[in-house]
Amino acid sequence: MSNDRVTLTDKQRKAQRSRSIALALALAAFVILVYVGTWAKLGANILIRPM
Amino acid sequence: MSGPLKPVARISAKTQLPPVNDKIERMPLVEKNASLDTSIGLSEANASDYIALLKPRVMSLVVFTGFVGLMAAPGQIHPVLAAIAILCIAVGAGASGALNMWYDADIDAIMKRTAKRPIPAGRISREEVLTFGLLLSAFSVVTLGLFVNLLSAFLLAFTIFFYAVVYTMWLKRSTPQNIVIGGAAGAFPPMIGWAAVTNSVSMESIVLFLIIFLWTPPHFWALSLFMSDDYEKAKIPMMPNVMGEASTKFQIFLYTLLVAPVAVLPWMMGFAGPVYGVFSIAMGAAFLGYAWTVWRAPVGEAMMKPAKKMFAFSIFYLFSLYAVLLGEILVRKALLVAGA
Known part of the structure; x- marks a missing residue:
């Protein structure tokens, strides 16, 4: 089987790492936003739901 | 396939550009000869590039x-x-x-x-x-x-x-x-x-809207006066390129004449206090002064110093008006809390 792997340059590897970190941070921020936002919007009402 | 991959090709001014109305179909992302390159284009974009897009x-x-x-x-x-x-x-x-x-x-x-x-x-x-x-x-x-x-x-x-x-x-x-x-x-x-x-x-929020809306033409036309060559090259019909420098300067003055009194309305309508009132009158007078200087400056002056000064001041004008309004609101809220 021939070598068909992609070899990244240093610049491309650094850029990829930078994008990955930013994406991870954005996802974490989104989770926190939904959690805190739900808590602020509904408060204790979040526990009141039809069974 | 192996070896380093090419980043996304650059769009340069030399790249064959499409006519304005035919943009989407014909706009090249890459140089003409880049279409022959079948390698995968891997991005060299950092997170900061995505932030720059914002x-x-x-x-x-x-x-x-x-x-x-x-x-x-x-x-x-x-x-x-x-x-x-x-x-x-x-x-x-x-x-x-x-x-x-x-x-x-x-x-x-x-x-x-x-x-x-x-x-x-x-x-x-x-x-x-x-x-x-x-x-x-x-x-x-x-x-x-x-x-x-x-x-x-x-x-x-x-x-x-x-x-x-x-x-x-x-x-x-x-x-x-x-x-x-x-x-x-x-x-x-x-x-x-x-x-x-x-x-x-409400009317109050419409006034806040109007201040920025009427501020935009003098702000951008001041910029376009000293950047008109750039806009000309890109074929963007900014006011100085279409109506000429003299007409633009006159219209800058007219819009400044409109925005200055509108910026005082928050005080007159009662949702801003006297500090904002006095400040907005003083800043409006100063903005008008800059607009007057731009209007009366000789046409064709290469340095465009009055326009550059007015552009810089216009940013300060809007920012400071809103900052003073915010300061007053915060003081009012703090006093309410202290009094409660």
Whole structure:
């Protein structure tokens, strides 16, 4: 089987790492936003739901 | 296939550019001969390039004016929901900026001021930017609608549509009135902030809108006076290129004559205090002074010093008006808390 792997340059590897970190941070921020936002919007009402 | 891969090809001024009205179909992302290269284009874009797509400097003014609108509004909002509202306004503004850069990549490559943006510099492809802009638009509108209220979400969606479609796609390349009408997009944030608290649009929020709306033409035309060569090269019909320098200077003065008294209205209507009243009158007089100097300056003067000074002052003018208004509101709220 021939070598068909992609070899990244240093610049491309650094850029990829930078994008990955930013994406991870954005996802974490989104989770926190939904959690805190739900808590602020509904408060204790979040526990009141039809069974 | 092995070995280092090529980054996304650069759009340069030498790249064959499409005619204005035939942009989407014919606009090349890559140099003509790059189509023969079958290697995968791997991105060299950093996270900072994606942040640049959001036009952070424009975003900062949008966030600030949106925050003032939110604070000036009567009523209560949970601080977390207020923070979410501001975040959504910021992300929505950033999304508009990204969509603008997606559509305008061809003319950005021509103008000195914009040639280093991520698309013309070849660091990010247009498709990625379009996806990025649409995703952020959807995120900001849906989040604002779910956590705050539907009116503010609708206003944010309309603002993004107005900037990306009405201004960028329809007006910018077709009429010298582009920034007069398009200025509405930049004027909506305080109205969105106000609606986030009150779930309504009132005269007060319309006045906050009008201040930015009427401020935009003198601000941008002052810039276009000393950047007219760039706009000429990119074939953007800015006022100085279409109507001439003298007419532009006169219209700058006229719009300044309109914005100066409108900026005093928050005090006259009673939702700003005397400090703001006096400050807005003084700043309006100073703004008019700059506009007068620009108008009376000789036509064809190469340095355009009065226009440059007026452009710098216009940013300070808007920022300081909103800052004083915010300061007064904060003092009033602090006094209420202290008195309670």
